[in-house]
Every structure is written in structure tokens, then in C-alpha cells.
Amino acid sequence: MRPLLLIGCGAFGRVHLAALARLGLSDRVLGVEPDPAMRAACPGLRFVADLAEGLAQCGAAIIATPVPTHAALARQVLEAGLDLFLEKPATETAAESAALARLAAARGRIVQLGLYFRFHPKAQALHAMARAGEFGRLHYLAARMSGLKRARGDSGALLNDAVHFADLLPWIAGAAPIQVFAQIADPLGRGREDLAVIQLRFASGLIGLIEAGCVLPGRWPDTVVPGAETRKEVMVAGSAALAEVDFATEEFTLRRGAHEAGPGGAWLPRHAPREVPAIPAADPVAVVAAELAAFLRAVESRVPQGPDLIEGGVAPLAILDAARRSAQDHRVVEVAP
Ligand SMILES: NC(=O)c1ccc[n+]([C@@H]2O[C@H](COP(=O)([O-])OP(=O)(O)OC[C@H]3O[C@@H](n4cnc5c(N)ncnc54)[C@H](O)[C@@H]3O)[C@@H](O)[C@H]2O)c1
Structure with a gap:
């Protein structure tokens, strides 16, 4: 299986990293993060130079970046042919999520929303x-x-x-x-x-x-x-x-x-x-690990295992x-x- 690209390694990106470690997948993750301080806060993670390099090397991506960046980054991920785990909120408006849903359907990509609860x-x-x-x-x-x-x-x-x-x-x-x-x-x-x-x-x-x-x-x-x-x-x-x-x-x-x-x-x-x-009970790392395990099952089986861009994006x-x-x-x- 091709590596997983973590886009954004801030506070919640690091919860994703801990969850991937809990799933025994640390070796399969590449990171892309513009802030050197945030990169330094992720010891052991291999970083690519930029998004284009990461998209070329990976089969799926996680977006954990600030909300206004979601729509454009998700579009780039889907256009590059990767499956996507997109942290909430999917986008800033329902119309943006609907446009991404059409793109994901046209490209046959799995998109799962990071809706923790x-x-x-x-x-x-x-x-x-x-x-x-x-x-x-x-x-x-x-x-x-x-x-x-x-x-x-x-x-x-x-x-x-x-x-x-x-x-x-x-x-x-x-x-x-x-x-x-x-x-x-x-x-x-x-x-x-x-x-x-x-x-x-x-x-x-x-x-x-x-x-x-x-x-x-x-x-x-x-x-x-x-x-x-x-x-x-x-x-x-x-x-x-x-x-x-x-x-x-x-x-x-x-x-x-x-x-x-x-x-x-x-x-x-x-x-x-x-x-x-x-x-x-479940701590945040356990919950995110469950979300990511479901996403990876969906990537493997091509059957969605969590809320997609319509249910988890357009609807809320x-x-x-x-x-x-x-x-x-x-x-x-x-x-x-
Ligand atoms: N599901 C949940 O319960 C939950 C909880 C917290 C945050 N979140 C979501 O996670 C996302 C990130 O939140 P956070 O608290 O980690 O924010 P944050 O500001 O701590 O981290 C965001 C990181 O993204 C990086 N970044 C910005 N633009 C980038 C780009 N173009 N490419 C790569 N990296 C880029 C920033 O440098 C920063 O390190 C948000 O969408 C937020 O809503 C979800």
C-alpha cells in the first residue's frame, strides 16, 4: 500500500500522528507542513518538500489544516487521484462541499469526514x-x-x-x-x-x-x-x-x-x-484511530465506512x-x- 500523506501537523495533525502510531502505521506516513516549529514538534515523521511531492508519492491523504484551506487542498488531493480523510468542517459552505463531492464521484475517490463523535x-x-x-x-x-x-x-x-x-x-x-x-x-x-x-x-x-x-x-x-x-x-x-x-x-x-x-x-x-x-471510554487518540482504521478499510474495500462529503459535509x-x-x-x- 502506498504511503499516507498528513497535510498539516498542528495540534490536531499531531493527534492523527499519535493515532497512526497506535495503529502501527507510523512508518507509512509522510508529512507536509510549512511551519518549521510544527515540523520540529513531530520528531520521527518524514516530511516531503511540498504538497506536489507528497501527492506524487502517496495513495491517500489526511487534511488537518486551517478551515479556509480545506476546499482548495481537498480539490488538489482529489485531482491528483488520492483518497481523502478531511477533518471537519469539510469546507466553509455547503456549496463548496457539494462541488468537492461531485469531483470525488467523478474521480471515484473515497472521502471520509473527520467527524469525531x-x-x-x-x-x-x-x-x-x-x-x-x-x-x-x-x-x-x-x-x-x-x-x-x-x-x-x-x-x-x-x-x-x-x-x-x-x-x-x-x-x-x-x-x-x-x-x-x-x-x-x-x-x-x-x-x-x-x-x-x-x-x-x-x-x-x-x-x-x-x-x-x-x-x-x-x-x-x-x-x-x-x-x-x-x-x-x-x-x-x-x-x-x-x-x-x-x-x-x-x-x-x-x-x-x-x-x-x-x-x-x-x-x-x-x-x-x-x-x-x-x-x-475513549480518549481522542483512540477515537481518531477508530476513524482512520475505518478510512483505511474503505480505501482497501472501496466501500465508504464513515460520513462522506454529502452526509458529513453538505448536510451539516x-x-x-x-x-x-x-x-x-x-x-x-x-x-x-
Ligand atoms: N475532529 C475534531 O474533533 C477536531 C479537533 C481539533 C481540530 N480539528 C480540525 O483539524 C484542523 C486543524 O486544526 P488544528 O487545531 O490542528 O489547527 P492548527 O492551527 O493547530 O494546525 C494547522 C496546521 O496546518 C498547517 N498548514 C497551514 N496551511 C497548510 C498547507 N497549505 N499545507 C500543509 N499544512 C498547512 C499550519 O502550519 C498548522 O501547523 C481544522 O480543520 C480543525 O477544525 C478537528
């Missing part, structure tokens, strides 16, 4: 339970990814944080939302939305909420960014069960049961005590595009199908 055991458990009907009829999905951390130079809260849940919540729901109402704010006055609150409505009547931002109290140390404090929480509520997952502490709690009609028109909760299902970005329009126009916006 798709490969986190606790998010997978929420998805499996929802799809098996264990929550009954879903009525609410909420996700919070916020805290006190660096405001990234390349993106705001929509593309950096909310994108995770613009993917995860529809995946759990088994459907895309039809409408979005969002509020965004720029409390640092730096020209980016560092705070976003997005309400979702699905055709079934299910409603949802995503809160994202880096200017709010954090609760736990971030496992990827040193010094950052974070909250990463998801709530799933349905007619037969309620679940809460705190991804920072790996707590997963479940209440099975339903409300039943009681005296005087009241409805009373008839829920069993909290259950703590035995679902394994259509929600974020709608959120941006909603916040600008102060109105509910339909999500483009």
Missing part, C-alpha cells in the same frame, strides 16, 4: 439506541460544546464547534432538520461568531438546540487543547427514555420510562432510577449556512434539502 462509543450508543427505538418517539435533542478556550484564528463557533452537532443530532434523529432559528454573537468584536445558539425543528415535530462558543464558563480540562476548559454534553429525550452524556467526564446516564396521566389532569413521570450503561453545512442566514435576517430559515 461518529466514532465515539458513547455517541454511537446514543445513535444505536435511537435507531432501535429505545427512546420511543424523540421530542428533544440538545448539545452544548462550549467553554473557555482560544478563539481559533480560522473559524468561529459555527464551523469549529457547532458543526459536530449539526452532524451528530440529525444522525441520532435519523433525519435532517427542516427549519433553523439561530442567534450568533461576536462578543470579542473580532469579526467572527464566537457564540452561537441554534434551534432546530424536524418534520416529526422533534425540536433541538445547539449551543457553541469559546466565551462561556468551561467545566472540565479539554483533552485536546492544553489549558482550555470545556463542556461537551448531549441530551436525548423521547417518549420512552431520557439520556445525558457528558463527553468530558464520559458519564452516560439513562432514565427509562414515560409520563402517565395522573389525578387532576396532571401527568406524572414514571421513570426508573438512573442507569449507567457500561459503554467504554446546510444547517450552518441556514443558521448564519437566520441570525442575519432574524427569522426562521428552511434548511435546503
Whole structure:
């Protein structure tokens, strides 16, 4: 098998390197990284001189570069005939992802999106339970990814944080939302939305909420960014069960049961005590290793094993595009199908 090209060896590129080491694949990786300090932070990694050299030598690439570079780099990777693992967010807009999806299809290339929670055991458990009907009829999905951390130079809260849940919540729901109402704010006055609150409505009547931002109290140390404090929480509520997952502490709690009609028109909760299902914990390196193992199986089998540019790119970005329009126009916006 031809080598794998890691494009971008910054903070998350190095999580990819650790994941590849865990998969026993360190020898198969070449890096391309313009910043000498970042190259120095990757001892043992062989670097190519430039992207063209890397594309000529490798069979597949991982893009872990700043968000505004994704669309052009992904185009170069696909035009060179390589398969691609593209870190989230795929691109800045749904239209850019749709154009890349057409290119990947025309070239017969595998593209898998780096949507971390798709490969986190606790998010997978929420998805499996929802799809098996264990929550009954879903009525609410909420996700919070916020805290006190660096405001990234390349993106705001929509593309950096909310994108995770613009993917995860529809995946759990088994459907895309039809409408979005969002509020965004720029409390640092730096020209980016560092705070976003997005309400979702699905055709079934299910409603949802995503809160994202880096200017709010954090609760736990971030496992990827040193010094950052974070909250990463998801709530799933349905007619037969309620679940809460705190991804920072790996707590997963479940209440099975339903409300039943009681005296005087009241409805009373008839829920069993909290259950703590035995679902394994996973550190970021383990999750990325699972993502990359799936990508490499897809490269080998030519059968996608994770979210592609439509499911993991166009779909969540259509929600974020709608959120941006909603916040600008102060109105509910339909999500483009
Ligand atoms: N899935 C997740 O949970 C998760 C977590 C963190 C970051 N990310 C994503 O990973 C990507 C990188 O984030 P990061 O935190 O590592 O950023 P970063 O700024 O720490 O690193 C980006 C690196 O890319 C390099 N780079 C820039 N342009 C390049 C080019 N043309 N070719 C090669 N290298 C180039 C920079 O020099 C830098 O070292 C972003 O898309 C981000 O959204 C995903």
C-alpha cells in the first residue's frame, strides 16, 4: 500500500500522528507542513518538500489544516487521484462541499469526514439506541460544546464547534432538520461568531438546540487543547427514555420510562432510577484511530465506512449556512434539502 500523506501537523495533525502510531502505521506516513516549529514538534515523521511531492508519492491523504484551506487542498488531493480523510468542517459552505463531492464521484475517490463523535462509543450508543427505538418517539435533542478556550484564528463557533452537532443530532434523529432559528454573537468584536445558539425543528415535530462558543464558563480540562476548559454534553429525550452524556467526564446516564396521566389532569413521570450503561471510554487518540482504521478499510474495500462529503459535509453545512442566514435576517430559515 502506498504511503499516507498528513497535510498539516498542528495540534490536531499531531493527534492523527499519535493515532497512526497506535495503529502501527507510523512508518507509512509522510508529512507536509510549512511551519518549521510544527515540523520540529513531530520528531520521527518524514516530511516531503511540498504538497506536489507528497501527492506524487502517496495513495491517500489526511487534511488537518486551517478551515479556509480545506476546499482548495481537498480539490488538489482529489485531482491528483488520492483518497481523502478531511477533518471537519469539510469546507466553509455547503456549496463548496457539494462541488468537492461531485469531483470525488467523478474521480471515484473515497472521502471520509473527520467527524469525531461518529466514532465515539458513547455517541454511537446514543445513535444505536435511537435507531432501535429505545427512546420511543424523540421530542428533544440538545448539545452544548462550549467553554473557555482560544478563539481559533480560522473559524468561529459555527464551523469549529457547532458543526459536530449539526452532524451528530440529525444522525441520532435519523433525519435532517427542516427549519433553523439561530442567534450568533461576536462578543470579542473580532469579526467572527464566537457564540452561537441554534434551534432546530424536524418534520416529526422533534425540536433541538445547539449551543457553541469559546466565551462561556468551561467545566472540565479539554483533552485536546492544553489549558482550555470545556463542556461537551448531549441530551436525548423521547417518549420512552431520557439520556445525558457528558463527553468530558464520559458519564452516560439513562432514565427509562414515560409520563402517565395522573389525578387532576396532571401527568406524572414514571421513570426508573438512573442507569449507567457500561459503554467504554475513549480518549481522542483512540477515537481518531477508530476513524482512520475505518478510512483505511474503505480505501482497501472501496466501500465508504464513515460520513462522506454529502452526509458529513453538505448536510451539516446546510444547517450552518441556514443558521448564519437566520441570525442575519432574524427569522426562521428552511434548511435546503
Ligand atoms: N475532529 C475534531 O474533533 C477536531 C479537533 C481539533 C481540530 N480539528 C480540525 O483539524 C484542523 C486543524 O486544526 P488544528 O487545531 O490542528 O489547527 P492548527 O492551527 O493547530 O494546525 C494547522 C496546521 O496546518 C498547517 N498548514 C497551514 N496551511 C497548510 C498547507 N497549505 N499545507 C500543509 N499544512 C498547512 C499550519 O502550519 C498548522 O501547523 C481544522 O480543520 C480543525 O477544525 C478537528
